[in-house]
Amino acid sequence: MSAAGEPLIELRGVSRTFQAGESEVRALEDVDLDVQRGEFTAIMGSSGSGKSTLLHLLGCLDRPTRGVYRLAGRDVSRLSEDERAAVRSREIGFVFQSFNLIPRTSARENVELPLVYGGVSAAEQRERAETALREVGLADRAEHLPSQLSGGQQQRVAIARAIVGRPSLLLADEPTGNLDSRTSVEIIALFQRLNRERGMTVLLVTHESDVAGFTSRVITMRDGRILSDVRQTPVAARGEAA
Amino acid sequence: MRLAAMTLRTALRALRRNKLRSALTMLGVVIGVAAVIVMVSIGQGATSAVERQIRSLGTNLLMVFPGATTRGGVRSGWGGASTLTVADAEAIAAECPAVSKVAWIKRSVAQVVNGELNWSTGIQGSSPSYAEVREWPVAHGSFFGEREEASAARVAVLGHTVVDKLFGVGEDPLGAVIRIKDVPFRVVGVLEKKGQNTWGQDQDDTILIPFSTAERRVLGTEILGTVDVIFGKTERPDDLAQASSQIEALLRQRHRTAPAEDADFTVRSLDDMARMSQSANDIMSMLLLAVASISLLVGGIGIMNILLVSVTERTREIGLRMAVGARRRHILAQFLVESVAISLVGGLAGAALGIGVSIAISALAGWPTVIAPEAVLGALLFAAAVGIFFGFYPARRAAGLDPIAALRFE
Numbered sequence: 224m225s226a227a228g229e230p231l232i233e234l235r236g237v238s239r240t241f242q243a244g245e246s247e248v249r250a251l252e253d254v255d256l257d258v259q260r261g262e263f264t265a266i267m268g269s270s271g272s273g274k275s276t277l278l279h280l281l282g283c284l285d286r287p288t289r290g291v292y293r294l295a296g297r298d299v300s301r302l303s304e305d306e307r308a309a310v311r312s313r314e315i316g317f318v319f320q321s322f323n324l325i326p327r328t329s330a331r332e333n334v335e336l337p338l339v340y341g342g343v344s345a346a347e348q349r350e351r352a353e354t355a356l357r358e359v360g361l362a363d364r365a366e367h368l369p370s371q372l373s374g375g376q377q378q379r380v381a382i383a384r385a386i387v388g389r390p391s392l393l394l395a396d397e398p399t400g401n402l403d404s405r406t407s408v409e410i411i412a413l414f415q416r417l418n419r420e421r422g423m424t425v426l427l428v429t430h431e432s433d434v435a436g437f438t439s440r441v442i443t444m445r446d447g448r449i450l451s452d453v454r455q456t457p458v459a460a461r462g463e464a465a
Numbered sequence: 466m467r468l469a470a471m472t473l474r475t476a477l478r479a480l481r482r483n484k485l486r487s488a489l490t491m492l493g494v495v496i497g498v499a500a501v502i503v504m505v506s507i508g509q510g511a512t513s514a515v516e517r518q519i520r521s522l523g524t525n526l527l528m529v530f531p532g533a534t535t536r537g538g539v540r541s542g543w544g545g546a547s548t549l550t551v552a553d554a555e556a557i558a559a560e561c562p563a564v565s566k567v568a569w570i571k572r573s574v575a576q577v578v579n580g581e582l583n584w585s586t587g588i589q590g591s592s593p594s595y596a597e598v599r600e601w602p603v604a605h606g607s608f609f610g611e612r613e614e615a616s617a618a619r620v621a622v623l624g625h626t627v628v629d630k631l632f633g634v635g636e637d638p639l640g641a642v643i644r645i646k647d648v649p650f651r652v653v654g655v656l657e658k659k660g661q662n663t664w665g666q667d668q669d670d671t672i673l674i675p676f677s678t679a680e681r682r683v684l685g686t687e688i689l690g691t692v693d694v695i696f697g698k699t700e701r702p703d704d705l706a707q708a709s710s711q712i713e714a715l716l717r718q719r720h721r722t723a724p725a726e727d728a729d730f731t732v733r734s735l736d737d738m739a740r741m742s743q744s745a746n747d748i749m750s751m752l753l754l755a756v757a758s759i760s761l762l763v764g765g766i767g768i769m770n771i772l773l774v775s776v777t778e779r780t781r782e783i784g785l786r787m788a789v790g791a792r793r794r795h796i797l798a799q800f801l802v803e804s805v806a807i808s809l810v811g812g813l814a815g816a817a818l819g820i821g822v823s824i825a826i827s828a829l830a831g832w833p834t835v836i837a838p839e840a841v842l843g844a845l846l847f848a849a850a851v852g853i854f855f856g857f858y859p860a861r862r863a864a865g866l867d868p869i870a871a872l873r874f875e
Contacts, residue, residue, distance in 0.1 A: 284788060284868050305792045312790025319872065323785040327482055337789040339471045384789070 229296055231391060231424050232258035232281060237290030237300075238447075239276050250276040252447040254290070258426065260391070263418040263457065265435035266428045268444035274428050275396065277444065281426065282315050282394045283307040295391055312341045316385030318427075320397035322377040324369040330356060330380045331365040337388045355383035359413060375406035382413060386423070393417065395427035399434055411437045412460035468795070476803035479775065480810075490771045491811035493764025494851065498815025498844045499822060500757035505840035506823040508750030510833035515746060519739045521659050521668070523600040525702050527564070527709055529557075529695040529716070530731045547691040548729040551676070553716060554592070554695045560715055563708035566698040568598035569676065571691070573684045577631065577672060579643040584630040587671045588645060590679020596622075596656075598696045606639045606654030609675050617677040621645070622654040625669035648682050650674065705734045758847070765851035768807050772800060772859035783863050784871025797864040804856020805849055812848030816841050 239251040251273045258264060268274040279285040280292060283299055284307075292300040299310055311317075316337075324333045334352040343351070356362050359379040369377055378398060385393055395414070399407035411434060417423045427438070435441045436458045443451045480487040531548040551569060558567040571590040576583055595601075596608040609620050623631075623638060632638050638652045659668040680689055699708045709732045722728050776783070783796055820841070823834040 279869050282788070284872075308787065308790055308792045311788060317788045319785075321781075323781055323872065325782055325785070327478060336786070339468055340786070340790040340792070340795060342468070388790075 230257040231260045231262075231295055232256065232426075233291075233293040234280075235291045235293075237280065237287045237292060239273075239280060239285065240288045249447050251280070251287070254447075254449060256442070256449065256452075258424065260424050261418070261422045262424055262426075262440055263415065263438045264426045264440040264442060265438040266426065266442045266444060267430060267432065267435050268450075269430065272444040273447040274444045276447075278394055278396055278426070278428050281392070282317060283310045308340075312337060312388065314391050316388065316390040316393045318378070318381050318385050318393070318395035318398045320400040322369070322374075322381045322401070324377055324380055324384075326369055329366050329368060330361060330372065330383075333369070333380055334384045334387050336384060341388055351387050352383070355387040356380070358386065358417075359383045373406075374402050375409055378402065378406075378410050379413065382410070382417075386417065386421075391424060393423050393425045395425070397429055398427055399429070399431070407431075407434065408460050415457070415460050472795070472799055472802050473806070475799060476806050479779070479803055480806060483775075486771060487807060490767050491807055491814065493767040494761065494808050494811030494848050495764075495815040495818060497757065497761030497764045497851075498812045498848050499819035500760050501754065501844040501847070502816060502819025502836070502840055503822050503826070503834075504750065504753035504757045505844075506819075506834040506836045507826065507832060508746065508753065509835040509837050509840070510827070511746050511750075512743065513835050514833045515742050516739065518661060519735050519742075522735055522738075523598060523696070523698070524735075525699045525705060526598070527697040527699070527705060527712065527732060527734050529553075529697065529712060530733065531691075531693070532729065532731060548720065549692050549695055549716075550690045551692055552690065553719060554692060556715060556719060557695065557697055557712055561697070561708060561711040563699055563704045563711050564697040565700045566594055566598050568592045568595040568696045568698075569692040569694065570595060570696075571676060571679055571684060571693050573679075575646045575683065577627070577643055577645050579631040579641060582631050582633075584627060586624075586627050586630075588679065588683060589671055589673050590676040590684060591673045592676050595673065595696070598698045601659060602657050603654040604657045606652070608654055608673075614675045614677050617681050618675060619648060619650045619678060619682065620653045620674065621650040622656055622673040623652055624656050624671040624673075625658040626667055627670060627672055628655055645672065645674070646683050705736065709734060761844075761847060761851055764811065764848075765808070765855035768804055768852060769855040769859060771807075772804055772856055773862070775803070776800065776859050776863040779863075780866060780871045780874040783866050784868045784874065787866075787868035788872060793864040796866075797860045800860035800863050801853060801856045804860065805852040808848045808852025808856075809845070812845045815848070816845060819844070 234254050234256040237251060237254045238249065241248045241250055254277065266274045266277060276285070280287055283294070283302070287300050290300065291298055294310065294314060299307065302310065325336070331349070331352045334355050335348045338348040338351060353362065353365060356365050359382050361376060361379050361383065364372060364376060369380070372380065398414070399410055402410060414425050414427065415437060418425045429435055437460050439457045440452070440454045442449055529549060554567050554569040557564055569592050573588050574585060575588045576585050593608070593610045593614050596603065603622065606622070608622055609618065612618070613620050621643065628638050631643060632641070638655055641652045642649050643652060644650070656669070656673070661667055674683065697708055697712060699705055712732050713728065716730055717728055720729055786796060820836055823836050826832050827834045
């Protein structure tokens with residue numbers, strides 16, 4: 224698809240301002256950022272630092288006020304809503320702090336959801352959903368409802384849902400925020416494995432520095448700007464349930 | 466298509482998730498659809514009953530009443546004036562080629578006695594042609610003929626109701642002697658049952674006697690030869706208009722009515738009468754239907770209300786669906802399908818209820834009802850339209866949500 228060495232994510236001079244009554248809130252100011260394929264990056268920062276806005280922009284849920292965002296070489300910063308929905312469906316997987324599984328709907332059907340909107344045949348949906356659930360270690364829970372699963376299991380289902388469409392970018396917004404520390408490590412280990420074994424580009428927003436420690440790159444934000452961008456040797460997370 | 470199936474499944478699941486709420490929401494549509502169907506079936510029942518009654522008067526029939534009309538309607542009805550005579554009737558028979566057969570009657574109410582039983586009923590002095598013109602066959606015995614008319618014979622043909630009132634069960638009325646105004650009459654025939662006429666009169670509550678007998682022995686009119694109604698029959702329905710104008714012209718001439726003057730008689734065909742009662746019926750039906758439709762609209766507002774609640778409750782779900790690639794129109798379709806599902810399921814239940822109530826009304830209240838398939842289908846389509854109409858606003862609201870705000874919604 225893209226030439227080797229071309230970054231998956233390329234932000235150039237990206238700003239995002241919100242209109243709050245009379246005043247303008249500058250959530251992002253003139254951000255330049257490259258993320259290569261296969262990187263495992265954490266975005267840190269206090270609340271109001273612009274990290275969530277950055278995540279939404281990267282996930283094509285939002286558009287920059289100024290600047291250019293190229294995803295896999297394609298400028299997506301001026302796309303219409305429907306076009307962005309198509310990009311999300313094809314290129315991006317989301318994991319949220321609060322799992323956001325649809326209640327009273329089996330784990331498998333939750334995982335199938337992105338494929339439904341992606342126009343995949345029923346048989347393939349099922350097969351790919353089961354593969355994704357196997358990947359997160361929940362093959363035997365496919366027909367369980369979210370209410371019958373623990374928090375960690377629900378987040379695994381959400382991760383399966385995020386990877387089922389084989390996206391090039393996995394975005395996670397405080398994925399361990401609702402989990403106890405042991406389960407958090409398990410979830411991080413799962414991200415590490417997906418990054419290592421499947422070469423998936425993972426970008427997660429967190430305010431916990433120990434979570435950030437498991438990643439290979441930590442970007443710290445403050446007042447809508449990138450304060451620091453550090454590459455590091457990640458700590459190996461242990462304890463992932465097989 | 467898989468997306469359509471999923472959309473439908475999601476909608477049904479959402480409705481099942483709140484069974485009581487969905488059921489209560491549907492109730493409005495159920496009642497609305499049931500009301501529409503019941504109203505239409507009562508209206509149609511009334512219409513077909515009217516048609517049956519009009520037909521029971523006889524086919525291809527014209528009636529001439531004494532008394533004038535204005536263009537707006539009847540000014541003076543039955544027997545309002547004694548302007549029609551037997552001679553008029555005979556002239557119509559002789560001189561109006563479009564009229565194939567003529568009959569005339571004179572009527573009055575009298576007390577009738579048979580042994581211990583007595584009954585007040587309408588006595589009709591009728592020309593011998595009456596039974597044929599009215600297409601009213603005799604069930605037992607025979608009708609009187611010219612000989613009885615000429616001799617003013619004291620013979621009577623009884624309507625079904627009169628037989629019931631004057632004779633015990635199993636008693637044969639034929640050959641019995643009854644007294645009408647103290648005059649003895651021999652019963653020679655019993656008419657077939659005919660039922661109510663258009664204006665709710667029991668047509669079987671009558672006794673027919675020869676016209677001359679009525680004039681001379683029972684009714685005791687001062688002016689001999691006047692009649693209350695002249696019936697004219699045509700061969701074909703198409704001849705009715707022609708027959709009507711021929712009668713009109715002839716009687717105007719015979720009564721020396723100037724062209725500008727109102728005639729002192731009225732010619733009416735069954736068509737006119739059918740139309741009159743039909744239009745009264747139609748107005749009633751439209752009113753009832755309007756009321757029923759309003760309840761359907763109220764049901765629609767209920768749907769809208771609940772869907773708005775549902776959109777709010779499922780804001781995060783909507784945000785999530787958008788995040789994983791749902792376009793706005795997918796979300797719009799999602800909630801529209803939900804709305805139509807409520808209204809259609811409610812509509813089906815309402816149709817069943819409406820049909821049941823219609824049948825019950827027929828059985829219990831004795832009103833005639835006709836369940837028209839097009840009314841059922843129409844009510845269902847209307848319900849679906851209500852679903853789309855009232856579902857659109859909440860659905861558009863859901864589709865218009867900002868995915869980021871929706872995902873953050875608590």
